[in-house]
Amino acid sequence: MYDRIAIDDVEPRDIEGIEPALLPIGLELKPERMRPSVWHYDAGEKNEYHRQGEQEELYVVLDGALEATIERDDREVVELTTGDVLVVPPESWRQLEAIEESRVLVVGAPNVKDDAIHEE
Structure with a gap:
């Protein structure tokens, strides 16, 4: 089935506040x-600067x-454009900021309730 x-x-x-x-395609x-x-x-x-508790995240710039x-270990800034795909492990801090109007498919796995950890 699909x-x-x-x-x-x-x-x-x-x-609120985000x-x-x-x-919510997952819902x-x-x-x-x-x-x-x-x-x-x-x-x-931009989204909040965060990392995940468990989820590895895949980003696809639509x-x-x-x-x-x-x-x-080091802070790096990379530019992503249409068609680019990025995978970030749970323990890495991350933030996306739009240079122009953008849509991004974000897939987190495993499927757990939002486990984002924000900077204090």
């Missing part, structure tokens, strides 16, 4: 082993351009 949905048919979900806008598809979402960034928007700040 499940299918068009990203443009998913209603955005506003989460940018960018979230398209629609209900996968067992991964936690997918699509994030829509306006130019200049359209736009962003800067990804990643820190484990």
